[in-house]
Amino acid sequence: MQIVSDIQAILGGFRVTLAHMLRRPVTIQYPEQKRIPYPRFRARIVLTRDPDGGERCVACYLCSAACPVDCISMQADEREDGRRYAAWFRINFSRCIFCGLCAEACPTMAIQMTPDYEICTRDIMDLVYEKEDLLIDGCGKDASYNFYSHAGIGVTQPRGAGLEESKPVDVRSLMP
Amino acid sequence: MTAFSLDITLFAVKLGLVFFVILTLAAYLVFAERKVLAWVQDRKGPNRVGPFGLLQPLADLIKLLTKEDVVPGGADRWLFYLAPAMAAIPAILIFSVIPFGAPVNIFGRDLPLVVSDLNVGLLFFLALSSIAVYGVAIGGWASNSKYALLGGIRGLAQLISYELSMGLSLVPIVMLSHSFNLADIVAAQKTVPFIVYQPLAFIIFLLSITAECKRIPFDLPEAEGELVAGFHTEYSGMRFGLFFVGEYINIIVLGGLAATFFLGGWHGPLLPPTVWFSLKTLAVAFFFIWMRGTLPRLRYDQLMHLGWKVLTPLALVNILITGWWLALK
Ligand code: SF4
């Protein structure tokens, strides 16, 4: 009969909720009990340095272009030796959606995501991070990676000194 | 002290105690509801204010009292102010006829543990629960808002419909106990509570009072999903708080009535009578909360169908069967 199965269904619902009432809550009590995020968790963004201690960022604007909410802005500049760097570099974390596209776009591994998710403040202007706030002293992920050992020919090293390069050939010696 | 002034003092103390206990209980029922619903959903519920969150009702009260009291433009000001009180006061008044313990003897005087031992207590309850409809209907109408008006109309229709099955489900109780007096009804259940004789009436009564205090699955007048908050959409601050507390007072009072009519009132072995009464009342209140955590809201036509085509005829048949059974006895 319809009514019997209906009543059974309702009582079944009551049983399920009672069982859940007696179960341990899954709540994590946040400020006291912090959950440890995975290493690749995407939160606060940093600018890393290469193993020699130099800034990795070459101010190529790729991260800024990739950012879907346009929250990265910078000004490119060039050192005496021709190496590019960002004169200023700004990320507005109040707009950032932590999608990680900037870190994917970066050719030098300079911009990276860290698992530090506790960056809330009372004043929204405190969420605008300048280069000093972003730049860290370590290399972050890919610790051994140094962009200029693969590229930057003629800027930081003479021709042919890069890792995957062979010595330049003297064209005059190429006789038939 | 003269005998008269002693009587007056005892009565005032009793009144004050009942008032205090009911209001505190209502505030803590809100807390208990939030806790139980949280457990149903594998959460912890409020646990920040005070030990185990026990001061949460106090924090809520302070919040509600300090909120801005908004009256929407075009609202009927006086009725708007009046409606929350009309919803809360009948609920408290009903408690005055519920006996919550065996008569006690203080200073050589028999003190019945009921605020007012009316001989038509049951009718008084039915009359007051009809008045509670006005709070909903007037609150909805005076707000000058579509949602509130729709909620008010729904509340009106629902409460009137379920009043009927509620009243009819109580007729067998009167037939069995030969009295409209709640103390007599309790006395008639000294050995066996009426739920044993009248399980069907108990179920009908339970469903009807759920609809009467507008709780899930019968919370059509509020129906967040469709009417924002129904009849109290436009209320803010303590006026909303009054509607809210009124609802919980209603749960306590109707739980107490269920205990009185069907579960044997304050009768029970071992424990003191008042404790038994509280336990039964809280058990019904817990069932309400449990039901809220379990069942979804009915559709409006299902609600009316259940009220008019199922509960009311069933209650009538139950009266006939009870009469037949009493005549045979
Ligand atoms: S994580 Fe996404 S939103 Fe944030 S700065 Fe990078 S690209 Fe922009």
Ligand code: SF4
């Ligand atoms: S952080 Fe990377 S992508 Fe962005 S400007 Fe610097 S080098 Fe280019």
